[in-house]
Amino acid sequence: MTTVAAYAAPAAKAPLERTTIERRAVREFDVLIDIKFAGICHSDIHQAREGWGEAIFPMVPGHEIAGIVSEVGPGVTKFAVGDRVGVGCLVDSCRECDNCKAGLEQYCTGGNVGTYNAVGKDGEPTYGGYAEKIVVDENYVLRIPEGLSLDVAAPLLCAGITTYSPLKHWNAGPGKKVAIVGMGGLGHMGVKIAHALGAEVTVLSQSLRKKDDGLKLGADHYHATSDETTFKELAGTFDLILSTVSAPLSLDAYLSLLKTDGAFVNVGAPEEPVALNLFSVIAGRKTLAGSGIGGIPETQEMLDFCAEHSFGAEIELIRADEINEAYERVLASDVRYRFVIDTATI
Secondary structure, three states: OEEEEEEEEOOOOOOOEEEEEEEOOOOOOEEEEEEEEEEOOHHHHHHHOOOOOOOOOOEOOOOOEEEEEEEEOOOOOOOOOOOEEEEOOEEEOOOOOHHHHOOOHHHOOOOOEEOOOOEOOOOOEOOOOOEOEEEEEHHHOEEOOOOOOHHHHHHHHOHHHHHHHHHHHOOOOOOOEEEEEOOOHHHHHHHHHHHHHOOEEEEEEOOOOOHHHHHHHOOOEEEEOOOOHHHHHOOOOEEEEEEOOOOOOOHHHHHOOEEEEEEEEEOOOOOOOOOOOOHHHHOOOOEEEEOOOOOHHHHHHHHHHHHHOOOOOOEEEEOHHHHHHHHHHHHOOOOOOEEEEEHHHO
16 A cells, blocks of 8 residues: 545535545555546546535545556556556546447446546555655556657646547538537537547637637637527538537537437536437437446557647646635636646645
8 A cells, every 4th residue: 555645525515624644555466556647637626516416425536646656566567667647538448348348438337437536446446646655556556658748648647538539520521510519628628629630610609708719729610699580590401410528518400410320428427317209309310318438448549649630639738726716717718628636745
């Protein structure tokens, strides 16, 4: 066991505070990672405040982790001391179900183990990346390519893969019109990735406040959803709409923007149910879908893709003692576009 410093929420809705946690000793197939940077995801806030249901406390959030390998178990073959690595939203899975065998560990039917706010196979709670170190089985560790600096790579482990996976699955690419709803931590990555895949990209945001940024990151068009003419002008336009927002939307209004056989895919998860008139999907044979992160092989593919296209996330680097302020700023949409904690300050 190793004692490390971390930032934890002691109880639901309580401010995060500096504390210490125990990391397990390195087992045969484990990798010990010195965490250098940890992204702040909106889902950290949902869970620390029990917005998605009952949670485990104390909670050390953080599933956008980038760092350096400092020790490996005797059976480890994939990594060596000194390697640049990342850890995303899951640190284990059943490894036996059809989804795990297909590299879709995020949909493990036996139940995957979240990087935090979960219970590992050893019966111990998992603690995430707002900490100095983490121990993870090598099969759930990613290699960060040399072309990506660790600070801008960290958010790719959630925000990057959460948008890359559905864009690939629904065939975003040349000749396709793709809309990204929301221009935040997830949305800005959706714009970059959809553009790099060759799609014609439109941002649908509440206002035009971030229009210049959106166009600079690769959007071809930018529309304000607060303008009621937007939904009339864009009716029947898109092959794919990717919603990255965690606020409840009028699904019927957004489904009207799809072409026949178009898909509206949710990666943002509101805390409350949303309403739907089924005629919105029946008319036009439209698909209403969801997508959750990505499996380990696809996450590695995404990291390599981002390195090949020379981009990471747009970040604001903060000190650990600024986490609580950062949470409030995320809720106020006051970040461009991902807070990343410099873990040297923990």
